Every structure is written in structure tokens, then in C-alpha cells.
Amino acid sequence: MTYTSSARQPEPESRPTVSRGAEGPPAGPESSAVNGAANDYNVVPIAAAHTARQGASRHADTSLPSPETSTKGKKSTPAAKVRADALRMLGCVRIATVRQMAQVITKEDADGRSYVRRAMNKLAELGLAETNGKDGKHQIWNLTPAGQKALADGTELPPRPKAGTGAKAVRAGFGPHGVAVTDMILAYGGRKHLTDWQVEVNHAIKETGLSFNTDAVLALPTKTSEVRLFELDNGTMSQARLAKEVWDYERYAGHRVWEGARGTIGTTYPFWQRHRYTRFQTFPRLHVVLAGKEEHLLDNRLQALADDVHGITIAVWVNTLPRLQRGEPWYEIGVDDPSRRRERYPEPVGR
Incomplete structure (x- = not known):
């Protein structure tokens, strides 16, 4: 059969325009x-x-809040905020690379990745995140059980008592599939x-x-x-x-x-x-x-x-x-x- 383009398109299908200005957190609970x-x-x-x-x-x-903007128009991404946003994102998508997290957290390219890379190394030192494999040259990050507990204790996300960390899947070789799923999520709606x-x-x-x-x-x-x-x-x-x-x-x-x-x-x-x-x-x-x-x-x-x-x-x-x-x-x-x-x-x- 010949497939035809659907006349109905979902609202989040096209990439949303993300404001580079200051953006406050959601007004209500997640x-x-x-x-x-x-x-x-x-x-x-x-x-x-x-x-x-x-x-x-x-x-x-x-959505995850956009980085704040300073009075000089430059993005301000304090280390603590980047770490908190990285924890929240991993709590949603389970596994991600630094590139993917930077796309959501900072909306920058090389500089954004460096912010996130430092944040993830610090989270690893604290025992809240870890890497168990790579997608090509890129390390794949996931939360540890302690990271999940910290996220739950902070009521940052809705309760997900049966959610896994993703570590077993990465170690079993399914990391690239999980990274592709995260790419799909970001392509469908970005931070929205x-x-x-x-x-x-x-x-x-x-x-x-x-x-x-x-x-x-x-x-x-x-x-x-x-x-x-x-x-x-x-x-x-x-x-x-x-x-x-x-x-x-x-x-x-x-x-x-x-x-x-x-x-x-x-x-x-x-x-x-x-x-x-x-x-x-x-x-x-x-x-x-x-x-x-x-x-x-x-x-x-x-x-x-x-x-x-x-x-x-x-x-x-x-x-x-x-x-x-x-x-x-x-x-x-x-x-x-x-x-x-x-x-x-x-x-x-x-x-």
C-alpha cells in the first residue's frame, strides 16, 4: 500500500520555540x-x-525551566541549578548523554555541554548519578538508587515507585536504544x-x-x-x-x-x-x-x-x-x- 501524509498533526510535533530570556518555574505542581x-x-x-x-x-x-538570564543578556547557569535540572531530566527519561541534557538544560552547544559535564561529574562524586556504558564516544548517564531517592524526597517529580535506574539496561547493551528514545522525546516536544x-x-x-x-x-x-x-x-x-x-x-x-x-x-x-x-x-x-x-x-x-x-x-x-x-x-x-x-x-x- 502507499502511505499518505496524515492531515492531523499533533501539537508538539514541530520543535517549540524556547525563549532565551528569563523563564520562571511552572506555576503549579508537576x-x-x-x-x-x-x-x-x-x-x-x-x-x-x-x-x-x-x-x-x-x-x-x-517543562524544565529555562536558564536564567543576567542583566547583561548572558545566560547564568549556576552549578547547583544545572545539577538539579540534570537530576530531574534523568528522573524523566532515565538515561541520557551530556549532549542531550545540555540541549534541555542550557540550550547552548559546546559551553552547555561543559556545564553539564562538570555537573554530572559532581553528581557522580556525590553518588547520585553514574555511567555504565557509552553510545559511540558519549558516556551514557543514569541515576543511582540514591539519586532516585533524593529526587523523590524533594518531591521534584510525581511518585514513580517502580521506575528503574536504567543501569541494568545500559550494562546489557541497550544503552544506544535508550539514547535514541531520549532523542525521540526531545524531538517530539523538547523541554515542553x-x-x-x-x-x-x-x-x-x-x-x-x-x-x-x-x-x-x-x-x-x-x-x-x-x-x-x-x-x-x-x-x-x-x-x-x-x-x-x-x-x-x-x-x-x-x-x-x-x-x-x-x-x-x-x-x-x-x-x-x-x-x-x-x-x-x-x-x-x-x-x-x-x-x-x-x-x-x-x-x-x-x-x-x-x-x-x-x-x-x-x-x-x-x-x-x-x-x-x-x-x-x-x-x-x-x-x-x-x-x-x-x-x-x-x-x-x-x-
Whole structure:
């Protein structure tokens, strides 16, 4: 099939313009991202942490604050502030390089990296951050358990009790994939809503044995707690495995649960709507980002994925990382269709 450019584009798709002037911290508390693991029916709904923010504006600022500007127009990046911002960023994206942190914290190039590099070395001395591998020549940084505790004790971010540090993934050789996920997050929205991201979010249905981790989930602080799902392929998966991962989202969306008193007819509801994304009327859109290869090969991979998921009944948008970084539009390869999805997956038997 031939893919066509989607007429609908998400608001954060193009790179936001970041003011180089003084910018204060967010006016309200940082909004929550999704709950880390949903292994059974007793999960905490994704909307729970947003209850106190029901009146939040669609454009509520949950970004990391920009560096302050001195009276002479030069950026002021005190060491303590850089360290604090680095801790917060790693608490959101889990692993990052100095280049990526400088892009968010200082919005400078060489000078910004030197600020962040010194800050990370100091955090390592304090036992709050560490490096366990490299992406090419660049060290990959992550928080230590002590760094996570310091962040939690300071209430800098929403509670994420099951979030890992990322150290095991880096040591196991998955560091480059994690760095690419961070690049995807920064390309999609930059510092905007940075604290509303969570990485490696488990989606599971105990009854069927279906379980997979979503690379990144963005929960925007809107009245409906708008959620977007992100999968990144860094060129390491086979085409068949990539397609299966996308179809797993349809299987997750298609599962229904029966509810009703014993002896009554009862009724069925989508599992995700009852136990995960409780304030949504439609299943969250899945964004697939392709990276790790030359652009012409990524284009071929995009076309093949469009063919492999033809007829899928959830909303799927796809893009390549280079295009996303240039602010180019997404391609729509799947449309949400609850009616066809319900026909495709059998109803659970009532008790």
C-alpha cells in the first residue's frame, strides 16, 4: 500500500520555540505521568494522579525551566541549578548523554555541554548519578538508587515507585536504544511537558498472558489526561518483530472484561478503558519512530510497516527520527475503529 501524509498533526510535533530570556518555574505542581506497571486488574488508573489538576489548561507548562538570564543578556547557569535540572531530566527519561541534557538544560552547544559535564561529574562524586556504558564516544548517564531517592524526597517529580535506574539496561547493551528514545522525546516536544513523560511502561493483561513495555508514554496535563504511546525501533528488530509489536497494541485494545453481579446478564467493557486509561473514549494513538539506519533504508522500513499492519483497528502514526527532528509530518498507517476491533476479538464469557 502507499502511505499518505496524515492531515492531523499533533501539537508538539514541530520543535517549540524556547525563549532565551528569563523563564520562571511552572506555576503549579508537576503533572503526573503514567503508572509504571500494570500486571493485573489492580493497577492504578492513569488518570488517578491527575485528579487534582482537572482544571489544568491544555497549555499548562510542565517543562524544565529555562536558564536564567543576567542583566547583561548572558545566560547564568549556576552549578547547583544545572545539577538539579540534570537530576530531574534523568528522573524523566532515565538515561541520557551530556549532549542531550545540555540541549534541555542550557540550550547552548559546546559551553552547555561543559556545564553539564562538570555537573554530572559532581553528581557522580556525590553518588547520585553514574555511567555504565557509552553510545559511540558519549558516556551514557543514569541515576543511582540514591539519586532516585533524593529526587523523590524533594518531591521534584510525581511518585514513580517502580521506575528503574536504567543501569541494568545500559550494562546489557541497550544503552544506544535508550539514547535514541531520549532523542525521540526531545524531538517530539523538547523541554515542553518533559516531566509528563515516562519510559518503559508495562502494558499487561494477566488473563491472556499478553505483556509488553512501551518505550515512552506522554500523559499531557489536560482535563482528559490525554495520553500518547511511543515505540522506537533503532534498526535492531526484524521487520516481522516490529509488526508484531504494533499488532500487540491492537490485541491489548481489543481485550474486553465482563462485569456484572453473579446470576445477571452483565456487560463487557474494554480492559484498557476500565483499568488503565479510564478517562478516554478512544484508545490512545500509537506513534512509531524508526531510527538507527540511513534515511533511504528507514523509508523502506516505513513502507514495509505500513503494508504489515494494513487493516489494523487502532490509530497508528509513523515517522523516522531524522524527519521528526526536522519537524516534518507523520504518516497515518492505522485508524481507530472500535466496531471492527470488537468483531475481531471474542467476547469474554459471563460468570
